[in-house]
Amino acid sequence: MKVKTHYGEELIQFELPKDSLLALAVPKDIPPVKDEEAAIRNAIDNPIGEKRLSDLVTAKSRVAIIVDDPSRPTPVRKILMVIFEELKRLAVPDNNITIVIGSGGHYEGGVFFSNEVISKLGVEIATRYRWLISELDRDQVKLGITSRGTPVSVCRYVANADVKIGVGSIFTHRICGYGGGAKIILPGVASRESIYHNHVNVALSGKRVDPNMLGTLENAVRLDMEEAARIGGLDMIINTVLNMATEQTVGVVAGDFVKAHREGVKLYNRIYQAKMECADATIVSSYHLDSGMVHGVKAMCVGGMVTKKGGIVILVSPFKMDREVFAPGGVEYGNYRILTKKFSAAKTKEMLLKKEIVSTVISSASELVSHAVMRENHRVILVSEGWTSARASSMGYEWAPTIDKALEEVFNSEGKNAKVNVVTVGNAIVPLLYETT
Numbered sequence: 001m002k003v004k005t006h007y008g009e010e011l012i013q014f015e016l017p018k019d020s021l022l023a024l025a026v027p028k029d030i031p032p033v034k035d036e037e038a039a040i041r042n043a044i045d046n047p048i049g050e051k052r053l054s055d056l057v058t059a060k061s062r063v064a065i066i067v068d069d070p071s072r073p074t075p076v077r078k079i080l081m082v083i084f085e086e087l088k089r090l091a092v093p094d095n096n097i098t099i100v101i102g103s104g105g106h107y108e109g110g111v112f113f114s115n116e117v118i119s120k121l122g123v124e125i126a127t128r129y130r131w132l133i134s135e136l137d138r139d140q141v142k143l144g145i146t147s148r149g150t151p152v153s154v155c156r157y158v159a160n161a162d163v164k165i166g167v168g169s170i171f172t173h174r175i176c177g178y179g180g181g182a183k184i185i186l187p188g189v190a191s192r193e194s195i196y197h198n199h200v201n202v203a204l205s206g207k208r209v210d211p212n213m214l215g216t217l218e219n220a221v222r223l224d225m226e227e228a229a230r231i232g233g234l235d236m237i238i239n240t241v242l243n244m245a246t247e248q249t250v251g252v253v254a255g256d257f258v259k260a261h262r263e264g265v266k267l268y269n270r271i272y273q274a275k276m277e278c279a280d281a282t283i284v285s286s287y288h289l290d291s292g293m294v295h296g297v298k299a300m301c302v303g304g305m306v307t308k309k310g311g312i313v314i315l316v317s318p319f320k321m322d323r324e325v326f327a328p329g330g331v332e333y334g335n336y337r338i339l340t341k342k343f344s345a346a347k348t349k350e351m352l353l354k355k356e357i358v359s360t361v362i363s364s365a366s367e368l369v370s371h372a373v374m375r376e377n378h379r380v381i382l383v384s385e386g387w388t389s390a391r392a393s394s395m396g397y398e399w400a401p402t403i404d405k406a407l408e409e410v411f412n413s414e415g416k417n418a419k420v421n422v423v424t425v426g427n428a429i430v431p432l433l434y435e436t437t
Contacts, residue, residue, distance in 0.1 A: 006287035032248035047255030064161035102188025181261030182229035299426025319386030345372035
């Protein structure tokens, strides 16, 4: 049978014996909202578990609007236009408004991606309103500490604001279950120390070695983020739920950063939750985050969740922007590759907690453990024009030029009756495993 999956923005086709396909996990087809602007306005006018903007803001209020960075497809410009309309009605002057880009440690020295920010905000907004990129080691104000020991330091422009509004979207997330909500504060506008403690010390706390909590809501990392957001004074969130294939909005939630977020997750799961069994092999696309392995590891982990121990995960992505250096003056990817292969998962966890390993992208340090877990439990084959066999081998993985070639290895290794899962949007699907009788 012919099967299609995402390869970046493309849909590519491959052949699979009909009896081999165990599950084809695709997002459910829920139509987009008919009028995106009206849906945003309705959500803001009817917040979940929180006061309306008119009850939070006065004409003298200093307002910080925190938005997610260009790696996320949130329709920020449209949301901002609705917020600005309301702030204008409340007589808040433009110079009392600051837009803060929550880079969350994705971009060291953030200035180099200013053009991407302008494109996301739109020229009209970028030239009319004050905006800035939150940086890890600059203009941070310490506000407190969470019960899990995470120091809460946030961007000065957020800390000093009277009203703080977070704008983002809800996606799956490897260590806090789902993005959106409180994540706009931590890691969004938090300091290096804050992010490291949350993403490493909290993510790797306890006896668990595997930090993957994708699709789990009440986990330590998410709860720590929400405590940090409470300390940081986040007043309201506006989160969208998107159809990843079209980037169209299917729903908008606004209000309290916990209650509204949970309602958004319910909608998200209606679209992206998929009942699956563990197969001998899983083909998983890293769409919609195809820039590099830093985000692609999430799709890899999804593949691991639905593949038997010792089975094969085939990760499919062009990874066209996967470059040797993440940022000017930043971390060399070569070192990242070496570290992911050098130690066991348990040893990597131990060294991260002791800060014996520090030279990796700060917001993704626990990825080193996820890579080690994947290598210990599965064979991973990369199908990517952005990689080579030698480069994949440097991280302990294999490489194939096409899905068909990777499947040849599956049937040679696992037998002609091997069962295969296909996950078309690996950075969005939430696998719901169930037992067969």
